[in-house]
Amino acid sequence: EVQLVESGGGLVQPGGSLRLSCAASGFTVSSNYMSWVRQAPGKGLEWVSVIYSGGSTYYADSVKGRFTISRDNSKNTLYLQMNSLRAEDTAVYYCAVFDHYYYYMDVWGKGTTVTVSS
Amino acid sequence: QSALTQPPSASGSPGQSVTISCTGTSSDVGGYNYVSWYQQHPGKAPKLMIYEVSKRPSGVPDRFSGSKSGNTASLTVSGLQAEDEADYYCSSYAGSNNFEVVFGGGTKLTVL
Numbered sequence: 001e002v003q004l005v006e007s008g009g010g011l012v013q014p015g016g017s018l019r020l021s022c023a024a025s026g027f028t029v030s031s032n033y034m035s036w037v038r039q040a041p042g043k044g045l046e047w048v049s050v051i052y053s054g055g056s057t058y059y060a061d062s063v064k065g066r067f068t069i070s071r072d073n074s075k076n077t078l079y080l081q082m083n084s085l086r087a088e089d090t091a092v093y094y095c096a097v098f099d100h101y102y103y104y105m106d107v108w109g110k111g112t113t114v115t116v117s118s
Numbered sequence: 119q120s121a122l123t124q125p126p127s128a129s130g131s132p133g134q135s136v137t138i139s140c141t142g143t144s145s146d147v148g149g150y151n152y153v154s155w156y157q158q159h160p161g162k163a164p165k166l167m168i169y170e171v172s173k174r175p176s177g178v179p180d181r182f183s184g185s186k187s188g189n190t191a192s193l194t195v196s197g198l199q200a201e202d203e204a205d206y207y208c209s210s211y212a213g214s215n216n217f218e219v220v221f222g223g224g225t226k227l228t229v230l
Contacts, residue, residue, distance in 0.1 A: 036218075045156070045164065045207050047219040056201075058217035094163055103211035103219060104154035104169040109162055 002026035002107050004095050009112030016085050016116070022078040022095030022109055030073040033098040035105055036080050038091035038114075046091075049080065050098055063089075085116045122208055122221035129228040130198045136152035138225045140191040140208030142179065146220055148189035155184055155193045158224075159204045167206075169194060195227070203229045 008020040021032075036048040049059045049069040057069050068081040078095050092113050096105035125143040130136040140147065140155075147153055153171045156164035166175050168184035181196045191210070195202050208222040219230065 030203065031219040044224040045158075045209070047209075050217060050219075058213075060218070099169070102154075102170045102173075103150075103152040104166060104209065105156075105164075106166045106169070106175060108163040108165070 002097075002109060003078050004097070004109035006093065006095055006109045006112035009093065011112045011115045011117065012085055013118050014086060014116055017081070017083045018085065018114060020079075020080040020082065020093055020095075020112055020114070024076050024078065029071050029076050029078055033100040034069075034071065035098040036069060036077045036078075036093060037096055037105065037108075038089075038093045039111075040088070040091040043091075048093070051078070052100070064091070082114070087112075087116050090114060090116045122140055122210060123223035124208060124222035124225045126223070127226045127228065129230055130195075131230045132198050132200065134198050135194060135196045136198060136227060137192050137194045138206055138208075138227070140193070140210075140222050142189050142191075142210055142212075142220070144189060146210040146212035147186065147191050147208075151186070153184065153191040155182075155191075155211045156207045156209065157202075157204045158207065162183075164207065178180065197204045198229050200229050203227055 003025045006022045014037045035050040051069045066084045091109040097107040155168040158164045171186045172184040212218040212220045
């Protein structure tokens with residue numbers, strides 16, 4: 001069964017850092033395009049970042065220069081390193097498998113909650 | 119402010135049909151046939167319902183259908199059922215020179 005499980009969320013002060021993990025099972029992370037999407041409390045979905053199977057990475061303007069997407073092939077795990085966190089980064093963060101032919105996300109994790117507050 | 123515009127709410131009685139619109143620009147919805155729709159129940163992860171404007175993944179009832187005209191995409195739910203009550207989000211590819219995916223603000227569908 002294809003499954004994604006996020007972890008690493010929590011409470012962090014403004015300006016702090018956090019690393020989210022997304023453990024995959026049933027498929028190989030490095031052979032797929034993988035994405036992070038977030039949802040602020042009571043708000044809609046916002047695409048955050050994508051990593052291609054070839055390793056290219058892209059970011060939303062709102063996180064560019066602060067967040068880094070990466071993967072560990074040996075652990076079949078996707079990561080999101082978040083630095084210089086702001087209150088507006090407070091959200092549930094989902095990882096998802098991204099279809100790069102038709103640009104949609106067809107497998108989602110259950111999400112991990114990040115709260116940025118002093 | 120979301121890149122794609124959706125009505126905040128929609129409603130219908132069981133058995134009726136409801137259509138949710140998603141308006142973008144020629145740089146996203148109008149420029150590509152890469153519109154997808156997601157259903158999200160409270161406290162749950164989004165679920166893919168439609169991709170490539172009108173295609174349904176395996177397991178999604180054929181009561182759900184998608185279409186597009188110009189810069190506006192639409193999701194129609196026919197034969198409304200109680201379990202269809204959820205938030206629905208449209209999404210589109212929007213990156214010609216750089217990768218970008220945009221979402222709509224979401225529509226709360228209420229089954230009366």
